[in-house]
Amino acid sequence: MADKSEGRPNGDWFVRMRNGTIFGPINTKGLVHWACDGRVMPDDEISADRVTWQAARELDALGMDTMIELPDGTFLGPYNEKAIDPLAREGKIPPRSKRFHVDELDARIASRQMALFGDEAWNRQADAAPVPGGGDENAETRLRAKFEEQMEELRRQAKDSLAESERELEALRAEFAKAQKKLDAADRALARERETGAALKGDIEKLLAERDELKAELSGAEEAPGEDPRLPEALRQVETLTADCAELRSRLSAIEAERKSEASDFEARLQAAEARHADLQERLAAAEAAAADFQDKLAAAEAALEAEATRRASDDEARDAAEAEAAALHEQAAAADAEAAAHKAKLEAAEAEAAALHGRLAAAEAEAAEHKAKFDELETEYRELLDFSNRRDAEAQEKILLLSAGSPQAPMGEGETFGANRRIGDLEKRLADLIRERDLLKDSLTQSNARAATAERPTEGDIAIIKMLAEGALAMMKKTLEAEKECNAAARAASAELQGSLHEEIERLERVMARDPGETSRAEQAEQRNDRLIAKLQQELESARRHHQADMARAEANEKAMEGRCKALVQKEALLREKLSRVEQRTADYDSLTSQLRRKESALLSAEKEFEETRQQWQIIQATLQHRIEELESGAGLLFDAEGRPREGQPPPSGEGGDDDRRFKIEPWMRRMR
Incomplete structure (x- = not known):
């Protein structure tokens, strides 16, 4: 996919995590900083319009082209090369992992497959005819390798999901602590506002008492002989002030009624928020218990898998010894x-x-x-x-x-003797x-x-x-x-x-x-x-x-x-298949628990959103009350003494005020009254 930031180098981007959380908007430069800090994961998605999403690793500007090979042969990534060291310090990546470019991933996967299945098996399958009885051994070898690879992948996914769940739970705890602090601050601000309202009410009562005294003085001045030329003007001002006081009293009553209704509404919302907060605490505790239970189950499953692997290794050794003995017997x-x-x-x-x-x-x-x-x-x-x-x-x-x-014997002849x-x-x-x-x-x-x-x-x-x-x-x-x-x-x-x-x-x-x-x-x-x-x-x-x-x-x-x-090996294989099915069932249970946890997280996010809306409404109410209080304080600056001068401690008519903490700005209608 082409880099969409080429035509808009300063465009805004949105980042969507795997759990659906969206962050942004942020420009390309800030997004690159996020990738260098390790805050953009390989499975995160980015979008410029929040409609069309693409994988973050496909954006060339982020430089996410470095893969990680774990000691067990598992591949992670791609990451930005600068983000690997921070992730290693955080413990998310082993510090001695091998790093390589993403273009070498296919070659490394092919070499790992060759290491798993062996060159001789590939050559025999490609060149030679199938040997009777050899197909089962190759199938068993492939099944064992596939089973081990699946179990390793499941173990890795479980560890990653568990670590991510723990991180999210920590983040939720931190957010919950922040919300609790904000709620406590809001409670303290509400108490201060109530105290301020009570003080303001006392001031209004004092003003009314002073007005009554002023009326009494005016009535005494009317009965006294000799008429002051400023008396009619003072009477008009008193009447105007009386009308203004009545209007101010009516407005104060309305404000108090509105404040009471808003306070009651806020208290109701606050109680609802506290109830939601308690519910969230219970759900969080349940989620933590479920996570702990799942972690125990995962540990038991890993122990069972390790025992099964040990048993399979012993079975393989026994089978190899039996095969060697059978071969020797066949040779004999x-x-x-x-x-x-x-x-x-x-x-x-x-x-x-x-x-x-x-x-x-x-x-x-x-x-x-x-x-x-x-x-x-x-x-x-x-x-x-x-x-x-x-x-x-x-x-x-x-x-x-x-x-x-x-006579004597005749001698034998010489010829006869010879x-x-x-x-x-x-x-x-x-x-x-x-x-x-x-x-x-x-x-x-x-x-x-x-x-x-x-x-x-x-x-x-x-x-x-x-x-x-x-x-x-x-x-x-x-x-x-x-x-x-x-x-x-x-x-x-x-x-x-x-x-x-x-x-x-x-x-x-x-x-x-x-x-x-x-x-x-x-x-x-x-x-x-x-x-x-x-x-x-x-x-x-x-x-x-x-x-x-x-x-x-x-x-x-x-x-x-x-x-x-x-036959014993066939039975053991059946048992292993059954255990594999149980592991797959546990994996499905883990997925269901993960989905439940995500739903709870989304519910918690919605509750936090409602709490934020409630806080904003409370800020609006607080600002409104502050504005009303300021108006009331500004109205209190229109009182005069007997000589027609402003009372001491009151701000001058220019509205700039002195050192009094209750300085105010006179509204136009008040200036007209003067």
Whole structure:
């Protein structure tokens, strides 16, 4: 709105407060002084014609462009910059409040909203899709922020209204004290006027007595011989004076009657004013009691609000702790599910591997059975060969005995000896290789057993080693059987030629046969170890399943607990809404009390106005009586003595008077009488 004072810099302005009180008229310069003194509030209105009103802050000449930010984030203003310090000294504004220009208000409000709702919530609402369950939390946050902002605004308005009511009550008390003083002064003035009227009445009676004496003297002069030439003139003056006295008496009677009627009317009005005054005192006491009651209610409401805020804070902390605990439980459940899934996958892989191992072990057992059958066949052949060798040995012993008795033994040929030694060396090498392979297999089995004992479950390396051991055992059994076949064939070929080579072959076969039970026991031990590993894996699977079921049961219990807490939070929210409705009802009651207080203030203002009118009428009556008294005093100055001169102590005819307090000015009609 444009500044309306540009075209009329010295124009008169009227200021209307929020309660409807109007002050003025005052020019623009005086209005600026009012704004600098803090007597023009941001919600006051101004007008040049008392018809069209505008906000006082819209007048550029007042310089109301400074806002106040309270420590709780509430904004006040705008004020004139020079008015802030006086208002701070009066206690209406905190002394350490922040000041800023009114143009920065929108930016500060936006920053406060961002601080209340948060940047992340705005970004999630603007960019991301709504998360299930997140809308309720955002709505609850916004509702809480809105509730706190409304309660803070209500608290601030209540404090401002209460402070303003207290200021107005103080002003009313001051005005009432002034009116009481004025009424006491009027009572004293009325008493003085009554005393003056009584004195004036006494003076009139004295004048009448003097007139009677003058008449008596005149009548005595008429009876005396010799006529004074001034007697006719004196008689005319006496007659004129008598007529004037009669007229003055009639006028005095009229004045007294009028004064009595006015005094009675004034006394009636005074009694009515006193009655109104008593009524105003009672209403003021009732208003003060209502204000005190409202202040108590407001304090109770603030205490309830603070308790509710504390309870909400504790509920928020409990809810945050519950949400954190639920999140941790969800994470634990997810980790348990992932671990169970990993265990399940490993168990499935182990079961598949165990099934494959079972298949291979079954094949190995079948092959071992086949080899056992072949070994039995070889053992039968070995026994037959042993029997044959024993028989040949017995026959050879018999022949040796016979030959030793007849002729010396023929030595063995050099070629046969070399061939036998070569075969013996080959058999020893093969036997050493078999012993070395056996030692390597024993070491690998020992290491595998140690790793299986230290590890809780078989690893892929252990499974690979088991596979390698099984395959090595099968290959070794095959090699052993092939070697046995070759050895048996070589033994059969060499047994007929050389007895020594036969015995060595028999010993080799015995050594080879001594290893077969160990190989069989190692296969059985490997199978037993596999069975133990499978049983251990199944036991771990059952344990993991039990742990998973326990975790799921705990997760369900926590979920039920969270549902119970959510229901409790919903109930608390309902209670808070109910308390909010009660606070709104109290706010409505406060508004009604405020409106009643304003009506009482308007009634008090009207009573003060009537009292002012009564006082003005009393002043008019007092002025009228004073004027009448002055007229009566001026009329008393027309008396003469026997020589025709004015009496002593009376003012001279010029009307200027001497030192007497009753000096007066002679009216024109009185001058004509002289």
